[in-house]
Each structure stands twice: as C-alpha cells, then as structure tokens.
Amino acid sequence: xxxxxxITASKHWWSSAATRASGRRAASSTPGxxxxxxxxxxxxxRSDRAHxxxxxxxxxxxxxxGAVESFLAEAGRRGLTLPGMFGVFYYRSANPRTLAALKDFxxxxxxxxxREFNSGATAxxxxxxxxxxxxxAGARHFYVSNLPLGRAATTxxxxxxxxxx
Numbered sequence: 001x002x003x004x005x006x007i008t009a010s011k012h013w014w015s016s017a018a019t020r021a022s023g024r025r026a027a028s029s030t031p032g033x034x035x036x037x038x039x040x041x042x043x044x045x046r047s048d049r050a051h052x053x054x055x056x057x058x059x060x061x062x063x064x065x066g067a068v069e070s071f072l073a074e075a076g077r078r079g080l081t082l083p084g085m086f087g088v089f090y091y092r093s094a095n096p097r098t099l100a101a102l103k104d105f106x107x108x109x110x111x112x113x114x115r116e117f118n119s120g121a122t123a124x125x126x127x128x129x130x131x132x133x134x135x136x137a138g139a140r141h142f143y144v145s146n147l148p149l150g151r152a153a154t155t156x157x158x159x160x161x162x163x164x165x
Contacts, residue, residue, distance in 0.1 A: 053082070057084060059089045061133075063130075064109070085141040089144075131163045
C-alpha cells in the first residue's frame, strides 16, 4: 500500500483561532462521536445533490480505532463511496497545559498519550501508531496536523518510515 500524505503544518489551527476569538467552544464532530450517534442520525448520507471528491474527518488516533471502524462500517452500509481523509495529530509531548488547551478544540486522549510518552515513546512513534492502526481499521488516506514548521517533510518521512517498518 502506498500512503500519499497531505501535510498540514501550522502553529495554530485557523479554526482554533476563530473559536478563541468568538469565545465559543468548538463543537466536536469526530468519527467517534458520529459512530456513537448512528441511531440518532449520523450525517453520513448519499445525496444526488452532493458533489465532492473526498471527505475529511477531524483528528482520530489509535486510541479511537473502534470508533473509526464503526464509522467506516456505517459509511459502507449507507453506500458512501467517497474516499475519506482521516486527520492525525502530531502530538509533540505530554505537556499537561498543551494537552488541556488542545482538548478545547479536538478530542485528546490525555491519559493514553501521557502513558505513551512516559514509557519512552517518541512523537514520531505515537503518530505512526495512529496511522498504522487506522490503516488496519480500513482507512486509506490521512492528513497529519501539527508537523513542525520548517521540518514538516523530514518529520513526515520519519513517521512514514516508522509506519512501514
């Protein structure tokens, strides 16, 4: 399998800045939340009026693999044939202040990440675990957020080598 990544490297999510500026908390609509709402109307649907080449998800990880599997299974049952591009966040550390701030904008598995970093895992290894687990769950396309500016390509190449190895 060939992974063709889309790189997003920025210091701040534009949506985070907009949310902070408005004073509102970002609504969460991750595949995990969607998967838990299927009976109540997950927004996966087929429409002759919809025109798209792919869909994007918010951030998911190896800690949300079950929700991704449920999302993909429901998408299949509903006949969604568009390829999905799954978001993976490059967590650089388990700094409690950083993770708490991120949690305002995306689902952050704080305890799990802290445990992984404390056991000696690197940011590259943790990101690679997420991509590998998502591939195993059936996801095929990814974007990686929060790669370091100026070193995004180098960092991504290390992550992809870890996924392959």
